[in-house]
Amino acid sequence: MNHDVRHPSATKDVMSTHSVFGAPCWVSLTSRDLEATENFYAAVLGWEWQSAKLGDRARMALADGTPVAGIAAVAGAWQMPVAWTPYFAVPSADEAASRAQERGGTTAVGPLSFPPGRAALVADRDGATFGIWEGELIADWESWREAQPAFIRLHTRDAFDAAIFYGEVLDWASQRPGCCEVHYEGGEVVLRSRGDIVARIESGALGSAPDPTIRPHWQVHFAVADVAACARAAEIHGGSVLSKGSDEAVLRDPDGAQFTVTSRRER
Numbered sequence: 035m036n037h038d039v040r041h042p043s044a045t046k047d048v049m050s051t052h053s054v055f056g057a058p059c060w061v062s063l064t065s066r067d068l069e070a071t072e073n074f075y076a077a078v079l080g081w082e083w084q085s086a087k088l089g090d091r092a093r094m095a096l097a098d099g100t101p102v103a104g105i106a107a108v109a110g111a112w113q114m115p116v117a118w119t120p121y122f123a124v125p126s127a128d129e130a131a132s133r134a135q136e137r138g139g140t141t142a143v144g145p146l147s148f149p150p151g152r153a154a155l156v157a158d159r160d161g162a163t164f165g166i167w168e169g170e171l172i173a174d175w176e177s178w179r180e181a182q183p184a185f186i187r188l189h190t191r192d193a194f195d196a197a198i199f200y201g202e203v204l205d206w207a208s209q210r211p212g213c214c215e216v217h218y219e220g221g222e223v224v225l226r227s228r229g230d231i232v233a234r235i236e237s238g239a240l241g242s243a244p245d246p247t248i249r250p251h252w253q254v255h256f257a258v259a260d261v262a263a264c265a266r267a268a269e270i271h272g273g274s275v276l277s278k279g280s281d282e283a284v285l286r287d288p289d290g291a292q293f294t295v296t297s298r299r300e301r
Contacts, residue, residue: 056204056214057227059123068107100181121165127152160250193237
């Protein structure tokens with residue numbers, strides 16, 4: 035479920051999904067243990083925490099005072115996988131969910147009303163889960179992107195086929211003003227919004243692989259100052275390092291959710 039709650043201090047800066055659409059606008063994590071999740075991400079990414087309006091199982095993560103992510107400890111109670119999920123801004127959650135279903139995707143949750151908007155959890159036709167969000171954004175879109183989420187990457191079976199699916203569902207490369215641009219760069223599909231790279235799509239995932247990290251999925255990349263320090267902190271606080279380079283590391287939190295930390299200079 036989406037854990038979007040508008041931050042009180044961002045009231046003057048909120049934007050609607052009518053001005054930003056088709057681009058990722060939020061990320062959320064389903065977990066089992068809220069306190070353990072808070073402690074882990076505070077240690078690894080330096081996040082602070084704020085209560086969310088969706089109850090005592092939900093929290094909002096802040097990076098230098100800017101809302102950057104939602105956390106909800108509902109994985110066990112709702113029989114949901116522990117995972118990070120990106121949400122895309124859309125003018126109409128109902129229309130986007132309908133288009134996804136018409137093109138072979140499935141709607142897992144919603145669309146449901148979460149004032150000040152509507153949200154749904156959807157899976158594309160290869161099984162990768164993503165969210166759609168209609169309504170006011172939590173904070174200014176550019177401030178949110180600058181605060182920490184560098185971009186998201188879809189590991190999928192066929193990048194071109196996936197780009198067509200998402201393009202039709204989210205109105206990428208349409209004639210609408212402000213829509214996202216889609217390009218083929220460096221062997222992968224690249225999504226740009228207002229000139230910035232906001233998502234990448236790469237081929238090579240295996241839909242029937244027993245390892246969920248190899249199956250189609252969206253991976254959230256967080257920008258950090260020190261990749262090695264984040265990797266060390268992850269291990270110290272009960273997580274694990276799946277792979278590590280000088281500018282990027284794939285980490286797993288104690289609950290099993292996978293994410294990537296990327297050097298700020300590589301954004």
